[in-house]
Amino acid sequence: MQPPRRPNTRQSAPDGPGVPTRRAALKLLDAVLRRGLALEQALDSAAQGLAPNDRGLAHAIAAEVLRRLPDLDAMIDSATKQTLPDDAKARFALRIALVQALALGTPGHAAISTVLPLVDGGPRKLVHGVFGTLVRQGVTLPEPPTLPDAVALRWHAAWGDQMIEDAERAIAVPPPLDLTLRDPAKLPDLPGKSLMPGHLRLDEKGQVVMLDGYAEGDWWVQDLAASLPARLIGKGSGTALDLCAAPGGKTLQLAAAGWQVTAVDVSESRLARLHENLERTGLNAEVVEADLLKWKPAAPADAVLLDAPCSATGIFRRHPDVLHRVRPSLIREMAELQGKLLFRAAEWVKPGGTLVFSTCSLEPEEGEAQLATFLKARSDYAIVPVKPEELPHGVMPREDGSLRLLAGTLADAGGLDGFFIARLTRKA
Template structure:
């Protein structure tokens, strides 16, 4: 017999959780996983929300994600109402973050926000949480708009990109990004409310359950942020061989296959490749899929086009995954940059003379973009930048003077924005 979801949680000496409490308990576990253990929010979700019904699972994720978007401001409010600052990892601070973000950002009535959080703390901290929450509500506390970036992130990004980027990033983190679709065949676009920012792209006016959107079952499209679709677009149409390296979850593989390439998709994660297999079947597209470590694997022969969307810190997708603002440290950035260098050197050998190599990272760190390009060109004189032209990009987005592309948070902000990326197209002589 299957276990019923949302069964009240009972431990020795405690009453079972009441309505609404399991979702908040899961949200607390998610915050703990990100802030104390350094896990990605999505990585921690299955464990933290185990046994929850889909609605409660979604609520737990929404609470935790919104708290991570606004963490510095939530902590500032909490600190303003306590005689002594609570430790960063104190359960009372976690509980207050969850209660306050619901009441001040998610529209939860104050009594529901606090009553569903108090069961998460015992003893004296329960009185403290209730008192601090009540004080702030009576004072008419509010969260600033836009939210404040964590100090380490703001300092790092300001040094790299300046004042305007910080302002744009703070506005970008305030709102989850829109839903972008890449069309299998641009000539047969589904009749959905939205706008196209590039051929074969549709940005929906409203979010919806993906499997319920027209054309899903028929494989007419797949979900893919517009910025993430640009690297494969730069390879264009072709009938030769293409390698999609670090391919999962597979949007770029689908693009290349739809553009006529004979694609080999390689990724180290079998579990993440499962979604690629599903999407290939759903769309009717074909690719050879291989689970392998790129530091050990190599193709039988070079390819006409190679796409390396390299593992990175993923700080460019902070709108979608605000956990990166809190768990990515300089040590991780350095580790990812070193891995990218090794992968780039290997990928370079797999490009035929006259062929194309596209390198990209969804990172806002120069070490994972501009510095990688400079190092690579210095060590590989057989490659040169094949400049990206403005007509290959959405209107309002322009390449850098050297022909590469750096997408910062302010890009297309008036149309829903773009994830942060570094992208360069190289041709082998």
């Protein structure tokens, strides 16, 4: 008979300076790569207890790893005799150490010393040895970064070689900060450039809440591409529905343009931000928390904006997690939901009214294919072609009058998020 095991009374040493931040980055990467969660969705749990600056650093480390994951993994594989499993903690620790040293400017000794505690009880010597080998070799990360194979194959099939080159260049640098102005004639006292009326692209980023005009509600943060669907509805005094409205930039645009807006979204937490922005800007809208597959308005509206749920691959510059967690199955699921919502929303438009359909996706299944299916089934709808003068200089609509924004759009001016937008009218 074996004697009973003695209980393990060893306690882990408390984390040293900087380690909790790297531990949070590890949790974020695990949430995205192993569990398929969005980076922002996982942040509160992973960074619990961290000070705001450390929380921001953990997010920055994880996001940079996700921007450069194929290149980091190729580098790690070049220095190991046996390939580490994709989900091995040693691989995660090396990704975090290398991206700090090679992309974020962290001194090598600090980059490795703050990740070794992440593999306590594991292959510390392996992690230390691989990192040291690569640093001594003087390795550098390629510029621009490499897209994941699955994404590159999918986008190449849809858009060709140029799209891949443009996407790799786009992910290499953080995107700019765009402001949509409540009053286009009232420019805030901030350094930047305007790419179209009512817009300002800032030269430098800072704490948003400290910028001129924030407290007064003179503007809100919104990528220029994301502002185009509401811009294509234009000014009006009638009723407008903003469907899938949160976090609310389009609602604010419609309200500022004179519409009587009803904003609908299923997410209570995201609607909280809409309420805050309405209060800050002094704009008015009715806000409804509801599932659009079950809800319907009391009466049809003059204008309906459906910015439909999607894979969000068009915002990969800001959210590089989509490059790794979005699978063809999710794209198919989102496309099916978009079709249902588009056909429901079409019933809520008055004859002669406007329907704008948009998705922040770079997948044709979530844009062009949806429009083609809809128009084939609904002969009472027709495209109202987008005009070049309604768009930033250098952006052109497609031949059918819809708008497709790809990764290279306005690249010289800082770029735009990927979007598909179609403006339709219901025949009277």
